[in-house]
Amino acid sequence: MGISYWWMILGMALVTYLPRAVPLTFLQGIELPPFLTSVLRNIPFAILGALIFPAIFYVKQGDYFFGILGAVVAFGIAYSGVNVIFVVLGAIGVLAIYSLMFYV
Amino acid sequence: MTKLGFFNGLKAGMPIAIGYFPVAITFGLLAKSTGLSLFEAMAMSIFVYAGASQYISLTLISKGVDPIVIVLNTFVVNFRHFLMSASLNEKMAADKKWRKGIFAFLVTDETFSVLATRKEERLPLAFGCGVNIAAYTSWWLFTAVGHLIGANLPLFLQSAMSIALYAMFIGLLVPSMKGNRKIVILAASAALINCLFYWTNWLTTGWAIIVSALASALIVEIVYRRFDKKKKGAQHSLT
Numbered sequence: 001m002g003i004s005y006w007w008m009i010l011g012m013a014l015v016t017y018l019p020r021a022v023p024l025t026f027l028q029g030i031e032l033p034p035f036l037t038s039v040l041r042n043i044p045f046a047i048l049g050a051l052i053f054p055a056i057f058y059v060k061q062g063d064y065f066f067g068i069l070g071a072v073v074a075f076g077i078a079y080s081g082v083n084v085i086f087v088v089l090g091a092i093g094v095l096a097i098y099s100l101m102f103y104v
Numbered sequence: 105m106t107k108l109g110f111f112n113g114l115k116a117g118m119p120i121a122i123g124y125f126p127v128a129i130t131f132g133l134l135a136k137s138t139g140l141s142l143f144e145a146m147a148m149s150i151f152v153y154a155g156a157s158q159y160i161s162l163t164l165i166s167k168g169v170d171p172i173v174i175v176l177n178t179f180v181v182n183f184r185h186f187l188m189s190a191s192l193n194e195k196m197a198a199d200k201k202w203r204k205g206i207f208a209f210l211v212t213d214e215t216f217s218v219l220a221t222r223k224e225e226r227l228p229l230a231f232g233c234g235v236n237i238a239a240y241t242s243w244w245l246f247t248a249v250g251h252l253i254g255a256n257l258p259l260f261l262q263s264a265m266s267i268a269l270y271a272m273f274i275g276l277l278v279p280s281m282k283g284n285r286k287i288v289i290l291a292a293s294a295a296l297i298n299c300l301f302y303w304t305n306w307l308t309t310g311w312a313i314i315v316s317a318l319a320s321a322l323i324v325e326i327v328y329r330r331f332d333k334k335k336k337g338a339q340h341s342l343t
Contacts (some may be wrong), residue, residue: 044220
């Protein structure tokens with residue numbers, strides 16, 4: 001790795017930072033039209049849907065069921081209303097047992 | 105009501121810290137095998153701090169792709185944060201701009217998800233920074249651990265832990281979905297559109313998430329407003 005990799009990392013850092021920072025700093029204090037505000041408030045739930053699907057099917061290469069099982073367990077635990085940390089640990093736990101049974 | 109502070113944020117960020125642990129270890133490991141030094145791998149996790157694009161950059165480096173192309177690709181993959189940052193602006197309490205600028209450096213898919221799904225109308229910046237720091241510390245620390253140890257977790261644990269971030273996304277979404285049909289429709293329609301993009305190869309992942317989230321948020325809002333107007337109109341005609 002030569003010096004150019006440091007320039008590359010710097011460039012990557014810059015182009016990643018700008019989209020993160022521009023809206024949070026420049027939009028603050030600006031009154032947006034109510035329609036746009038509502039759309040922005042819808043975004044988190046839409047993004048979550050898009051972050052989960054279809055990626056959940058490809059959590060383990062060649063085994064769709066692995067991700068689906070994890071999602072079902074997570075959904076079940078989340079539905080009971082406990083803290084997110086238990087959803088995460090519960091899904092890991094069930095899939096650890098599943099992996100031990102079928103992959104080790 | 106008690107004010108949410110930095111330590112509440114750290115606690116709320118713990119699921120992310122757990123979820124980043126296996127991903128960061130694997131990144132450190134892969135970075136080493138790609139030929140990056142410990143400092144280069146850590147610099148990427150400390151300064152770029154964006155999982156997917158870091159992984160892609162390793163693949164591109166190993167193929168000998170021009171660094172300029174890698175930077176451009178990083179921009180495309182991470183541009184979705186623009187949408188998240190704009191949405192988060194509606195959630196975070198007003199604060200000094202330079203502080204928001206520092207906070208923004210650590211906004212990821214995961215910290216955004218944790219913050220944006222909170223029930224509070226506005227969140228203090230200290231809470232947001234707590235969530236961010238919990239996630240960030242896990243990311244760069246375990247990048248270093250992966251590079252130094254040069255070995256991964258036992259295979260069964262590694263696969264099991266790869267569900268962590270998705271389980272967290274589900275854990276954040278489900279309580280909001282309960283009794284709120286609009287949120288169910290938002291998530292489901294964005295998921296469907298994103299699947300369509302993925303299976304047809306129309307858009308790369310970075311753009312697909314932006315377009316599907318934006319389309320779903322826009323269409324659902326337009327439909328709901330139409331529907332509300334009609335309902336109001338019907339009520340008027342009744343009275």
